[in-house]
Amino acid sequence: MPRQLGELEDAVMTRVWQWNRPVTVREVLEDLQQERSIAYTTVMTVMDNLHQKGWVRREVDGRAYRYTAVSTRAAYSAALMNEAWSQSDNPASALVAFFGMMSSEQREALSDAIRIVGYNVPETPAPTPEGGGDRTAGEGGAGTAGEGR
Numbered sequence: 001m002p003r004q005l006g007e008l009e010d011a012v013m014t015r016v017w018q019w020n021r022p023v024t025v026r027e028v029l030e031d032l033q034q035e036r037s038i039a040y041t042t043v044m045t046v047m048d049n050l051h052q053k054g055w056v057r058r059e060v061d062g063r064a065y066r067y068t069a070v071s072t073r074a075a076y077s078a079a080l081m082n083e084a085w086s087q088s089d090n091p092a093s094a095l096v097a098f099f100g101m102m103s104s105e106q107r108e109a110l111s112d113a114i115r116i117v118g119y120n121v122p123e124t125p126a127p128t129p130e131g132g133g134d135r136t137a138g139e140g141g142a143g144t145a146g147e148g149r
Helices: 007-019 025-032 040-052 073-086 091-101 104-117
Strands: 056-061 064-069
Touching: 007 025, 007 040, 007 064, 007 073, 025 040, 025 064, 040 056, 040 064, 073 091
Parallel strands: none
Antiparallel strands: 056 064
8 A cells, every 4th residue: 555655756646647658857856846855966856765665767868867647646555545544433524524525626526437347336316106107118117917916
């Protein structure tokens, strides 16, 4: 189970994930330097640590390495959420609290995700008239009047 990335690890991985291609230490360094003062050796150490931890793979390219993410940011986020949820003493309450914190955009994304994975969320059936009403083949059944008696 992955542990949460540190601040600099996350800054490096964010670039690797966003660029979605093999990257060099120099490329990451130049982008990071737009936000902060940082040394080449610091970025090189962080990327080596990420390689040792299994977050990135690397291939030799001349005298440098090119680093590629092993998994997606979405998979990383999902693993962190699963880890947090699985450690709860009351998973149902944790989910209710989590859902309560969601914005409308996040709730919509959750709804989309449920549709994508194919879970059928049961809908509340509409009330029927006494006696079950008339049902035809196009309205939920092809039964005969004497069926089930």
